[in-house]
Amino acid sequence: MTLRVVLADDQDLVRAGFRVILGTEPDIEVVGEAGDGEQAVDLVARLRPDVVLMDVQMPRVDGLEATRRILGARPSSSAVKVVILTTFDREDYLFEALRAGASGFLLKNASPEDLVESVRVVARGDALLWPEVTRRVIARFNTPAAVAQTRPPELTDREFEVLVELARGASNTEIARTLHLGETTVKTHVSRVLAKLGLRDRTHAVVFAYENGVVAPGSA
Template sequence: MQHNADTIKVVIADDQELVRAGFALVIGTQDDMTVVGQAADGDEAVNLASELEPDVVLMDVRMPGMDGLEATRRISDLSPGRATTHVIILTTFDLDEYVMSAIRAGASGFLLKDTEPETLLSSIRTVYQGNAIIAPSATKRLIRQMALVGHQNDEDPTGMASDMTRHSSTRNASPRIRESTSGEEAAAYNDPEIDLLTERELEVLVEIAHGLSNQEIGDKLFISLPTVKTHVAHILQKINARDRVQAVVFAYENRLV
């Protein structure tokens, strides 16, 4: 199948042929995207990503041989001189433990397999444009995980548990204390980038961590959508986050939520 330079090239990696066929059927209805390859395991997914340089890979987690998380790590590590391949992890409700692993592996998105076709298609376009997506239900599970790990860290003076949430090995600054403007208990922050954020940017970051979309943030904070987008761009730049998913991790690491 021929495609122009603006067509989003997609590879589907799933060990179930019917699942691959279903996703391919949905994607095939779109004029701006095409399926260039299908993989039944992680090894094949990595090979196809290297050979075809797709824009997006839809990656199952549980596959025989190399699983989707390891395949995502390897795709993320492909030579820097080539075009970027974004990975969207696809999984089911019972795989809570994979949310953080997918983020650490370099995934740009995390969706549930029963997501609506329209959501799947819009998510592919979103990560193709360099942004990140995470299913609202997955965001809630991520929040629970981050809260749990934060509690474990409070009870872990050795700091061993904190390794579960580190998304960057360079973030080793000693926690600092900032007094809450609302008179609430003072909070400890691990990252100096926090001081670079304005009060409004902090508010937006908190809502990102709660899983709100740009439109929902605008409605809640009574600001326009373009203004929200500007704040989000500034936040990601200031905290050195690749995408919204890393911003969620950053917010929880620094106990903003």
């Protein structure tokens, strides 16, 4: 299956570079380009791509607002995945993008291989969860208001244990080792946790855990 991608960035050179890199991949096709957020919203509505690579700072409508509009517009848009093109010197962008429903974050100085992998990762429903993103999310929600070990009633005890490990930024391999489970079993539990809590991906599981008192301050 060919993955259809829309590029949204107000710099022509950036879009051209991304287009060249992605165009060499047999399973990826750039189907549209936008120079601002308003154009991006219109293109997504018309073209229904699988993935949008979205810059933040753009004229007319910025990337954060465009992401909110795309992911909140209509049920048919829910399959679209948005990757935010970002730097980590603006932490507020990170959390606004998370709340807008973005599935991942890509550094603008990332390698071509990372660019290609980001498209494939979010298209298959996973989060592009850089370790730095996890650390920032944990630090942001590591506040005295959090309450230790509050289990959501929807989850079984094992699913709750998996959620706690997700909130600590653990990979499936690390969760499997900690809980003495097979990695396939961990993947199943992660999918069930996300489905039961109505979460988009692992990144949003971290946010949920800290906003709802699943993990206490300092426990990560």
